[in-house]
Amino acid sequence: xxxxxxxxxxxxxxxxxxxxxxxxxxxxxxxxxxxxxxxxxxxxxxxxxxxxxxxxxxxxxxxxxxxxxxxxxxxxxxxxxxxxxxxxxxxxxxxxxxxxxxxxxxxxxxxxxxx
Amino acid sequence: xxxxxxxxxxxxxxxxxxxxxxxxxxxxxxxxxxxxxxxxxxxxxxxxxxxxxxxxxxxxxxxxxxxxxxxxxxxxxxxxxxxxxxxxxxxxxxxxxxxxxxxxxxxxxx
Numbered sequence: 001x002x003x004x005x006x007x008x009x010x011x012x013x014x015x016x017x018x019x020x021x022x023x024x025x026x027x028x029x030x031x032x033x034x035x036x037x038x039x040x041x042x043x044x045x046x047x048x049x050x051x052x053x054x055x056x057x058x059x060x061x062x063x064x065x066x067x068x069x070x071x072x073x074x075x076x077x078x079x080x081x082x083x084x085x086x087x088x089x090x091x092x093x094x095x096x097x098x099x100x101x102x103x104x105x106x107x108x109x110x111x112x113x114x115x
Numbered sequence: 116x117x118x119x120x121x122x123x124x125x126x127x128x129x130x131x132x133x134x135x136x137x138x139x140x141x142x143x144x145x146x147x148x149x150x151x152x153x154x155x156x157x158x159x160x161x162x163x164x165x166x167x168x169x170x171x172x173x174x175x176x177x178x179x180x181x182x183x184x185x186x187x188x189x190x191x192x193x194x195x196x197x198x199x200x201x202x203x204x205x206x207x208x209x210x211x212x213x214x215x216x217x218x219x220x221x222x223x224x225x
Contacts, residue, residue, distance in 0.1 A: 032212060043119075043205050043216035044158070089158060096212035100170040101148050103207075103214060105158040 006106025019077040021109045023090035030092040035075050038087045080113045119217035127223045133194040136220045140208030147189040152203040196224045
């Protein structure tokens with residue numbers, strides 16, 4: 001019930017290309033969906049987040065698409081750069097005001113952008 | 116504002132020992148959460164403290180415990196260490212739902 005499934009596990013994209021990572025969740029009580037970027041030896045860094053009241057959110061080259069009926073959300077990285085090479089995690093949580101902070105993470109996607 | 120800090124950054128312990136890890140949240144943040152990251156299990160939630168009280172708890176054995184002080188700094192303790200406790204332990208601070216992670220403490224149990 002708490003699981004978040006992420007795919008693919010790894011991704012190779014050419015510089016300038018589009019990276020697409022998908023996540024699916026089961027718990028319909030989830031209402032906050034962040035994406036994190038992690039470089040080796042570092043902690044995860046919050047990249048972008050979305051709530052179910054919108055279907056898409058864009059920040060710079062990063063876009064989240066959200067499909068509430070399918071219980072799926074995805075991250076698109078446009079014009080991918082070698083500096084985007086990292087591991088990306090999707091996550092989900094319920095309303096923090098009611099239930100506090102508890103993120104359930106996907107398994108991660110290792111993205112390699114080739115120059 | 117300074118980010119989340121964790122000490123120590125690296126730690127090597129022997130099976131059976133206990134360990135204490137420390138986390139200082141972003142100034143003004145009252146919530147501190149702890150996560151364990153391993154190659155096999157990924158990122159898993161341990162527990163969350165808010166205003167010195169444990170507000171959430173994950174599915175970890177009682178050997179894993181934590182506390183939070185009045186200045187919001189938090190510590191987590193692992194007793195009777197097992198080889199499987201080797202992991203990157205991350206803390207995250209929050210004031211409004213968004214969680215910001217520290218660099219983690221790399222614990223190796225031998």
